[in-house]
Amino acid sequence: MVNLALAWAEAYQTIHPESRLSVTGGGSGTGIAALINGTVDIANASRQINPEEVADAKANGITPVEFVVARDAIAIIVNPGNPVDHLTLQQISDMYSGRIGRWTEVGGEDRPIVRLSRETNSGTHVYFLERVLRLSDPDNETFFSADTLLLPSSEGITSEIRYNRNAIGYDGLGYVTDEVKVVPVSEGPDGPFVLPSAESVTDNRYPVARDLYMYTAGEPSGGILEYLLWILGPEGQSLVSQLGFVPVEGEP
Amino acid sequence: MRASLGEILITRFIRIAGYSAVAFIGMIFVFLILEGAPTLGQVPVSTLVGERWYPIEGQFGMLPLLFGSFLVTVGAALVAVPLGVGTAIFISEVAPRWARELLKPLIELLAGFPSVMLGFLGIVILAPQLYSILGLATGLTAFTGALLLGWIALPTVVSVGEDALDAVPRTYREAAMALGATSWQTIWRVTLPAARSGVLTGVLLGMGRALGETMAVMMVTGNAPTLPTGLEAIFRPIRTMTATIAAEMGEVAQGSVHYHTLFFIGIVLFLTSLIVNLAAASVVFRQRTRGERMLS
DSSP: OHHHHHHHHHHHHHHOTTOOOOOOOSOHHHHHHHHHTTOOSEEEESSOOOHHHHHHHHHTTOOEEEEEEEEEEEEEEEOTTOOOOOEEHHHHHHHHHTSOOBGGGGTOOSOBOEEEEEOTTSHHHHHHIIIIISTTOTTOOOOOOTTOEEESSHHHHHHHHHHOTTEEEEEEGGGOOTTSEEOOEESSTTOOOBOOOHHHHHTTOSSSEEEEEEEEESSOOHHHHHHHHHHHSHHHHHHHHHTTOBOOOSOO | OOOOHHHHHHHHHHHHHHHHHHHHHHHHHHHHHHHHTHHHHHSOHHHHTSSOEEGGGTEEOOHHHHHHHHHHHHHHHHHHHHHHHHHHHIIIIISOHHHHHHHHHHHHHHHTSOHHHHHHHIIIIIHHHHHHHHTOSOSOSHHHHHHHHHHHHHHHHHHHHHHHHHTSOHHHHHHHHHTTOOHHHIIIIIIHHHTHHHHHHHHHHHHHHHHHOOHHHHHHSBTOOOOOSSGGGGGSOBOOHHHHHHHHHTTOOTTSHHHHHHHHHHHHHHHHHHHHHHHHHHHHHHHHHHHHHHHO
């Protein structure tokens, strides 16, 4: 999400040269920790703040206020020659954990399944682990199968799926190209099977989507409020679409 | 005669340059130890020698990474040594002058080829080809990495090996010919054994390059930390130590257990190449003394 935060800050500074913004990366935990310690005005996070962090912040006299600033969908992608045209979250979980080893078991060809994932340092990897492999169940301790290919970039995943009919992968909706096939996914066993799109994410029908947050220390005011209103307004949200994320609708 | 000021300065400069090289190696080693050693206090040894590497859940088993580095390096040697020594012999002993003067700079140019470009070619061309020709589950395998690494190590093997062969005195070859040896017998029985230590140095430098190579390996081996179940492991994805450090160092929180463990991998990598080099040095040394005894 650091790309998005940087794009916003850059665009905002060209319109409002008098404003001073600086953006630092490091992951959601880093941003929230900095907010708790009072070293930043806004923390960007691709996950929700947890109760312990809220308690820590309150102990420091800071009340975090949450804003959903964009949404992100993770698409499940396969080779265009792969006949599989729908999958349930349970099936995807079983494929990645190694309980299912061949495509025939999910209605595909008699081929081995080659699992592709982003590297473990990617926020997308962690989200996919919690939402899909563990089906959002905190007590579920399913792992990625050890032979899951960990690729360092979205391009790596796309270029492997482009030629490999055995492969299954996942990637942010913004990175999906015409060279791969997106598989409709359902939450439960009987459907409905939904393709990721701006619409299906906005009306909460696509199951593998997450909110992206900004947290402020207390109710925002002055320049910070103006900045947040701009982000949530048409200009800020058009940048969201440009970067391949899903915009949020309505006023804060 | 009093040494001029210029001479004193130059002597000083050369001395400092020499010492600083030693000092840098020492400082790197101290830094590695300082950053890596805390791992031994934080992670039980039984975990470190475990077979599962999944750092975000506290699983730091390094066996798959050691195995991965070992497999691609040995694979690269199997590609680079016959090809490299053969090429060195061809350039030094067989090729006509014009071919030699064309080949040598070309091969040295290859040594300067950025490995990220080779990795890119590996992803776009080599992996899809291996997938369809060999019928593999995926083209991102240890074999793909070994082929690329062999290619990367090749110029070093050729260049150093050729220099060593070239340094063998003419008189050796003339003596062999005078005794009625054929060209092949001269090369195989006289020239190559005489240049053995230099050729071996080239091979080991090449292996060092392969062991430490990161970018190309990370791009084509699939980075799956698996342990072998049999010989077919060469056609399966693996994860090397170097790729692990490169992939994970960027986002790791400084001072965390994971951070120290990545430096610990660095220590293991450093010690591995040190052992390889020491073993090589002792082999070279022993052979040289024996050769000298025979000649004297």
